[in-house]
Amino acid sequence: MVQLAALxxxxPAGYLIRNKHLALVAMGVLLxxxxxxxxxxxxxxDRIxxxxxxxxxxxxxxxxxxVVWGHPVSTNRRGATQQPVVTHR
Structure with missing residues (x-):
């Protein structure tokens, strides 16, 4: 049960929760x-x-x-979808 939830x-927790530390804590509490x-x-x-x-x-x-892997993937994806700033000289 715990292994399935972890996988x-x-x-998704690292990807969807923007704060990496909060995502780690949330995953730890859930697990x-x-x-x-x-x-x-x-x-x-008595098998434990x-x-x-x-x-x-x-x-x-x-x-x-x-979680740690999902966080930078999310950050890179969000950064890639933002419109570039164009300055005219």
Whole structure:
């Protein structure tokens, strides 16, 4: 659940939210909320071990990378769509 949200929402969060730090925080809050629900759902089987937390850490890193990647793509695209300033001499 957390991995799917990270893959589907990481890049759009960086692309759509203009402030990169706000996008990272928003993604972190969303993933943390989903992680709590997911951990409660799978935790009743006593199957949570160290690899579970390693996978979650990698998921957060990938999501952060997608957010950071989406931000400059958005900035470059917005900059390319603005009309150039023409000065006459």
């Amino acid at each position: 589907l929402l990481g890049f 943390t909320a989903l992680l709590v629900v997911q951990t409660i759902a799978v935790g009743h089987d 071990d160290a690899i579970y937390w390693v996978i979650q850490a990698v998921t957060y890193a990938v999501a952060g990378g997608l």
